[in-house]
Amino acid sequence: MKLTQLLSFLAVSALLSGSVLxxxxxxxxxxxxxxxxxxTVAGQKATGAFMTLSSAKGAVIIGGASPIAGAVEIHETLKDGEVMRMRQVKSLPVLAGQARELKPGSHHVMLMELKQTLKEGDSVPLTLRFEQDGTTQEATVNAPVRALGSAPMKH
Structure with a gap:
């Protein structure tokens, strides 16, 4: 019986540690x-943050902040003729019941006026502000830094 309890405890611990990680x-x-x-590389002043957002009721991302950046903005990437350009957007809706992927070459969070070089393995505190049901809320995540040429991991 003790072995069964131990195995159950280890299985639950593994699941919980996966969520935290x-x-x-x-x-x-x-x-x-x-x-x-x-x-980033030394001297680089901006980089992107990427994620997946979802909400059962819907929400609107309206901004962000990070202690490692002088400014945090929401950006979109557009094709202008043969040139890809980024521009700031004031807000980004997350439709009810739908996942909104922020990814390279699309919508993303831009960390600007960087105060330090970001190396693979670092962790970046990032606070996102969003509106939902007429109120403004904040959520802070610790975003792992991936190597400069990294593509998103597929699950």
Whole structure:
């Protein structure tokens, strides 16, 4: 009987540690998951943060902050003729019941005026502000830094 209890405890512990390591955060019904930040080289002043957002009721991301950046903005990438360009957007809706993926080459969070170089293995505190049901809320995640040339992990 003790072996069964031990195995059950180990299985539950493994599941819980996987959730913690994934850096998923929920505030209200907004879930922020699979968050990561692209690494930088010395002197680089901006980088992107990427994640998947979801909400049963819907929400609107309206901004962010990080102690390692002078400014945090929501950006989109657009094709202008043969040139890819980024521009700031004031807000980004997360539709009810639908996942919103922020990824390279699309919508993303831009960390600007960086105060330090970000290396693979670092962790970046990132606070996102969103509106839901007429109130503004904040959620803070610790985003792992991936190597400069990293592509998102597929599950």
């Amino acid at each position: 994934a850096n998923d955060v929920a505030v209200g019904d907004v879930l922020i998951k699979d968050v990561w930040v692209r690494g």
